[in-house]
Amino acid sequence: MTEALVPMFTPQPIGFVRSPFKDAAAVPKGLGAKHEEEGVLNIFPEFDLGLADIEGYSHLIVLWAFDRSEGFDLMVTPPSDSRPHGVFSTRSPRRPNPIGLTVVELLRRENSSLHVRGVDMLDGTPILDIKPYLSSIPSEILRRGWLAEAESRKG
Numbered sequence: 039m040t041e042a043l044v045p046m047f048t049p050q051p052i053g054f055v056r057s058p059f060k061d062a063a064a065v066p067k068g069l070g071a072k073h074e075e076e077g078v079l080n081i082f083p084e085f086d087l088g089l090a091d092i093e094g095y096s097h098l099i100v101l102w103a104f105d106r107s108e109g110f111d112l113m114v115t116p117p118s119d120s121r122p123h124g125v126f127s128t129r130s131p132r133r134p135n136p137i138g139l140t141v142v143e144l145l146r147r148e149n150s151s152l153h154v155r156g157v158d159m160l161d162g163t164p165i166l167d168i169k170p171y172l173s174s175i176p177s178e179i180l181r182r183g184w185l186a187e188a189e190s191r192k193g
């Protein structure tokens with residue numbers, strides 16, 4: 039094991055996702071895939087105080103664990119392209135640290151449950167962290183790499 043892969047901390051879930059997706063094949067994939075399904079982020083009661091003031095945000099960043107993915111590939115061919123790309127320029131579940139990131143719309147909070155739109159996680163996915171989404175990058179300077187090229191090839 040290289041030094042970079044020595045664990046620095048042991049992640050503990052702060053809750054679990056309730057999602058309509060029971061298996062990976064059901065999650066929309068590829069160019070133009072839309073993630074509009076609703077789900078619930080059920081946060082454990084001991085972290086409830088940490089949700090204070092979260093209702094003020096329209097969108098949240100959810101960090102979660104790819105708990106049903108094993109191993110990693112450094113080059114992957116994503117469903118949105120026919121060409122291989124380095125794993126760190128993709129959102130592949132098969133990555134050295136199997137951490138997922140999804141931006142969801144916060145619909146409402148009910149105690150320790152956050153009702154959200156835009157889930158792409160499987161039902162029962164462990165949640166590692168939640169942060170408010172605050173984008174400050176102007177669209178005119180944002181570059182979208184190989185994905186923009188794949189979209190323009192598709193036409």
Ligand SMILES: C[S@@+](CC[C@H](N)C(=O)[O-])C[C@H]1O[C@@H](n2cnc3c(N)ncnc32)[C@H](O)[C@@H]1O
Pocket residue numbers: 061062063065066067103104105106107129130131137138139140141158159160162163164
């Ligand atoms: C391409 S990844 C993107 C995930 C996240 N938006 C990201 O960027 O990190 C989405 C795919 O991850 C897979 N997936 C979702 N939840 C998972 C889980 N708990 N374990 C393993 N794979 C999962 C599904 O196949 C889904 O289509």
